[in-house]
Amino acid sequence: MTDATPTATGRRPFALRHPSVIVVVAALALFTCVVTLLSEAYGTGAISTSFVKTLGKTLCLCLAALAMDLVWGYCGILSLGHMAFFGLGGYAIGMWLMYARTHLIVVGSLSGQALPATPEEIRDGIAAQIFGVVGGADFPAIWSVAHSLPLQLAAVVLVPGLLALVFGWLAFRSRVTGVYLSILTQAMTLALSLYLFQNDSGLRGNNGLSGLQNLPGTSQPQSVTSMWFFWASALALGLGYVLCAWIVSGKFGSVIRAVRDDETRVRFLGYPVEGFKLFVFTLTAVICGIAGALYYPQAGIINPAEMAPIASIYLAVWVAIGGRGRLYGAVIGAAVVALLSTWFTGGQAPDLPLGIYTVRWIDWWTVFLGLGFVLITLYAPDGLGGLVDRIVRVRRSDRDGAELSSGPGARAIRKAGR
């Protein structure tokens, strides 16, 4: 068999066809090693434990952005609900963390009694500890498996996955698309967060779940456990990247990009468009759930405000800034914006005295971010990832002077101009 056909690219190994996979995984491995060697627990201590947590959280946000890029950048579904799935993953693991830790505390405090505590006493003690803050003393039904780590880990995957499956099935089969679908996903997110704000939702209302940074069953200090979560986050991001790259590399990627660009045409090719959308929507919801389950133990607290629609909009902003339709773009966008956001809002950024007015970054960061978003949308629709493309000169076919039609954004502009 000769290589006469230019389509022979399919025979080369996966990693060679997608050099970005090697680059991203290598960069991630290097980053992990450097952070480990500079950490308080395993290295010189140049990086504080709280900064290790910030970096670990950033990796989780990158993973969520990766999922967002798959569902939006590749499949064209502008979901404004993926941070809700992220939050659900966090709640699922948070329930176990809180239960198991409270269990240890209650057992410890009851051990001084003359008679050994009965399981009922322990259970009531845990319930009183956890739900006292919302005026309850009984476990709601959704906490029935909170004592079991494997079951709560299953919930990390199943709860966001099932919600996305049911929601997506209803929305896609009614052929809700475009901005209407975005509004629908946003409504879902808002409803979920408002529900969780209620004290009788069973998840402690606006108090949320707290103390999640304490890993029950280990006496290791925070400096060590935070590294564990950092490694797990790096591993999850690496695996997530390889999985997403594998999915978009083959014919499946070709089909979902086609769905993004012209759904009707794909239908007339015989592809069940709804099935493809549902698959991508559900898979990315699960990825977000896993990212959330790794994020919140590092954040230490989760409350319903984390699941407000604005969080999902930020996710879309990161992906847009990083560059849609290229996976490394999503990672770059989330990392850059999340770290800058931490720097500006964390009080490290020096105030900017302008004589009559002093710019305080804590107040002005959001304005700055919004301005950056507008400028990138207008002048660099391919985002930061597009700059990377330009630097490494990703091979682009000669357009023979034809109009630019690279991204869906450019296409929409052309359509509007017609």
Next chain:
Amino acid sequence: MSALLEVSGVSVSFDGFRAIDNLSFSIGHAELRAVIGPNGAGKTTFMDIVTGKTRPDTGTVRWGRTGRSLLRMSEARIAREGVGRKFQRPTVFEDQTVADNLMLALRKDRGPLAVLVFRPTAEDRDRVAGLAGEIGLRAALDRRAGDLSHGQKQWLEIGMLLAQEPRLLLVDEPAAGMTLAEREHTTELLKEAAKSRAVVVVEHDMDFVRRLDCKVTVLHEGSVLAEGSIDHVTRDDRVIEVYLGR
């Protein structure tokens, strides 16, 4: 039943406007047919009904030897049954290469999971290269479809239809915006395709229809006005009045 597709007594109205009025139409297993008619005659709506995009108010659409109804099937299901459609405006996936476009159309299992694990074999790649040769895009396999000329996009779309291996091809104005040489090539492609399957060509251009040299169906106000050879229908007084006379 000898016909591949049999549409009978189909009517459809949009907001009180009768786009299709008691239309009956049938085509054999290997036949080339031209459908002509003035604007608003219902040509596109007719295609929409056959491909499942529009549901008719009344009437039946029967398919294949067993005469199964197409009316209850989704668009994707009908496409998998073997109805291929080419739109008026060339709709190829501009972001992807010619090879990707053809590979997308190649007749394979269309389910999400099957597509996820699908990796093209050498045979599939040869087939794509062969199809590209047929449509004159052999050298352009690795080019982005968006970079092709208008005529090349039209051919690519025809190539994608052939890759689907449909039993019925519905082609909407294939010659629109083509140069004379491109038209001749397109005529050859369609005639060749009609040797092994049914092909319905909707066209405005009389010269192009004459070159196809096949049976012609004239639509007017949603129903069939005349049917026969091109010479037969162009001599028909009513056809001259509603279409050619203008």
